[in-house]
Amino acid sequence: MPGTRANSLQGICQKSSKIFARALVLAIVPGVALACALPPSVILTLPTGHYIAGAALTVLVTALMGAGLDRLPEMRARPLLRRPVILPVMVSSYIAFLVFLALLLIGIFGARDPMHNLLTLVFWTGIWVAVPLGSVFLGHLWRPINPWTAPVRIARTLLGLRQSGGLAALGYWPAVLGVAAFSWFQMVSLAPDDPLVLAAVLGLYWLAIFGLAVWAGEDWLAQGEFLTVLFGFIAKVSPFWLEVEGRHATLKAGWPGTQILTMPPLSFSAMVFVTVALSSLTFDGLNETFWWLALIGENPLEPTGRSAVVVANTAGLGMVWAVTAGGGGGGGFFVG
Numbered sequence: 001m002p003g004t005r006a007n008s009l010q011g012i013c014q015k016s017s018k019i020f021a022r023a024l025v026l027a028i029v030p031g032v033a034l035a036c037a038l039p040p041s042v043i044l045t046l047p048t049g050h051y052i053a054g055a056a057l058t059v060l061v062t063a064l065m066g067a068g069l070d071r072l073p074e075m076r077a078r079p080l081l082r083r084p085v086i087l088p089v090m091v092s093s094y095i096a097f098l099v100f101l102a103l104l105l106i107g108i109f110g111a112r113d114p115m116h117n118l119l120t121l122v123f124w125t126g127i128w129v130a131v132p133l134g135s136v137f138l139g140h141l142w143r144p145i146n147p148w149t150a151p152v153r154i155a156r157t158l159l160g161l162r163q164s165g166g167l168a169a170l171g172y173w174p175a176v177l178g179v180a181a182f183s184w185f186q187m188v189s190l191a192p193d194d195p196l197v198l199a200a201v202l203g204l205y206w207l208a209i210f211g212l213a214v215w216a217g218e219d220w221l222a223q224g225e226f227l228t229v230l231f232g233f234i235a236k237v238s239p240f241w242l243e244v245e246g247r248h249a250t251l252k253a254g255w256p257g258t259q260i261l262t263m264p265p266l267s268f269s270a271m272v273f274v275t276v277a278l279s280s281l282t283f284d285g286l287n288e289t290f291w292w293l294a295l296i297g298e299n300p301l302e303p304t305g306r307s308a309v310v311v312a313n314t315a316g317l318g319m320v321w322a323v324t325a326g327g328g329g330g331g332g333f334f335v336g
Contacts, residue, residue: 075258081251085244089143093150100147100206107199117195123202124193127227135234139241142231147206148221152213165215167224171269174212176276178205178226180321183280187287188313190306223270230277236260272325279324283317292316 107119114120134141156162167174191197209225221228235241236259243250266274286292293300296312 073255075255075261077252077254077258079250080240080253083249083251085247085249087144089244090150090153092144093146093148096145097147097151100202104199104203107195107202110195112195114193114195119195119199119202120193123198132231132234135231136238137240139238140232140235142228142235146221146228148209148213148225148228149218151210152218152221155210155214156218159214161214161217164217164220165212167212167216167220170224171267172223172229172273173269174224175226175229176269176273179230179273179280180276182226183276183283184314184317187280187284188306188310188317190310226273229273233274233277236263275325276321279321280317282324283320286320287313287316 103119103122107117110117110119131141131145185201186192209221212224213221216224222232223229237256238259239256240251240253241259243252290300296309296316298304298309
């Protein structure tokens with residue numbers, strides 16, 4: 001009897017081990033899942049408390065660093081590596097231009113579903129998210145892939161243009177208009193994700209900037225084209241950056257913000273550009289919150305669509321800009 005009981009217990013243990021092993025395999029093997037990706041479900045599952053705490057902590061750390069400026073490490077550039085230029089900007093910019101043309105064709109003739117069209121994926125994920133995030137850590141990533149530099153330089157050479165068209169006198173105002181219009185297109189317009197609409201907007205914008213840059217000169221892009229200005233300002237906080245002199249490039253490093261200390265004071269139009277860009281990011285986080293939706297009379301669980309809130313969101317975007325300008329500039333923007 002004792003041997004029978006031992007065998008019985010051993011059999012039970014073996015069966016239990018097999019059941020546990022099978023359950024473990026089933027738990028780790030991927031399978032089909034029924035999921036919902038509608039906006040209400042996303043809103044309900046996002047850990048907004050963590051994001052709010054992180055944002056508050058960021059503001060606190062920034063304030064503490066500002067209060068202890070006299071105790072921060074020395075803010076100076078340190079050369080890390082000097083090497084010949086591997087790929088000239090003319091070559092990389094021309095390649096970027098060809099890629100841009102290919103993406104436009106995909107946007108026009110490809111699938112109308114934004115999730116299955118390469119133009120929307122590359123622009124909204126690559127250019128609008130990855131490039132600025134990468135620029136924060138790796139410097140001015142937009143400079144070699146700017147799709148205007150090479151075409152503008154080639155056009156001016158063929159036309160024999162050497163002088164500027166005088167647009168430099170406008171300062172950053174063209175870029176201000178560009179970032180304001182793009183912010184409205186992204187957050188307020190009816191179909192910013194539609195590949196055909198996005199292709200039309202990007203194509204017309206490229207042509208407009210190309211014509212102005214051919215007339216004004218290649219250097220005008222640094223203050224007239226909003227993507228170049230925006231990504232250039234973002235890259236100023238990077239701890240690494242590349243300085244190109246002729247055929248050689250020097251990789252430098254420094255504490256974040258080191259490059260900002262060497263910048264000349266911002267002009268009034270440059271300050272307005274920074275204000276519009278910051279306020280647009282602020283409204284981008286505000287316009288989908290329950291507080292904002294309740295303010296404009298929208299039910300987040302039963303949205304009426306973008307067309308019903310165009311006026312409200314346009315007014316909200318403008319008011320956020322005004323509040324940011326008044327708060328950030330201490331009212332200086334309005335009194336000169």
